[in-house]
Amino acid sequence: xxxxxxxxxxxxxxxxxxxxxLLTRSTAGARHQAIRxxxxxxxxxxxxxxxxxxxxxxxLANALxxxxxxxxxxxxxVIAFLSYISTSHRRMNRMSRQITLLxxxxxxxxxRTQEKPTPADR
Numbered sequence: 001x002x003x004x005x006x007x008x009x010x011x012x013x014x015x016x017x018x019x020x021x022l023l024t025r026s027t028a029g030a031r032h033q034a035i036r037x038x039x040x041x042x043x044x045x046x047x048x049x050x051x052x053x054x055x056x057x058x059x060l061a062n063a064l065x066x067x068x069x070x071x072x073x074x075x076x077x078v079i080a081f082l083s084y085i086s087t088s089h090r091r092m093n094r095m096s097r098q099i100t101l102l103x104x105x106x107x108x109x110x111x112r113t114q115e116k117p118t119p120a121d122r
Contacts, residue, residue: 008064008075015079019086043080 050057057069066072
């Protein structure tokens with residue numbers, strides 16, 4: 001059982017490291033979107049399979065060194081939640097930068113229109 005516990009620890013640590021890598025690299029583009037969609041579909045299929053065949057989830061958990069299938073499911077949901085938080089954080093940072101740039105452009109445009117003399121000022 002000791003080797004199996006080490007296996008799940010390695011898998012979970014690799015997943016956390018993968019999330020950390022996602023936080024540090026650019027994810028804009030069609031390739032990233034395709035990977036996200038494939039992962040979402042795998043998650044949906046896995047969730048449906050675990051509902052239909054719960055004994056398979058328990059066997060998989062035992063093979064990975066986790067006591068119950070519910071515990072394995074909890075670990076997977078924690079990893080999914082961390083992934084969601086990391087992508088949401090990145091998205092919010094990107095939107096914040098865009099809002100800042102737009103606000104600067106709008107302020108400069110308003111300042112330019114106020115500097116130009118209107119026909120009434122002449």
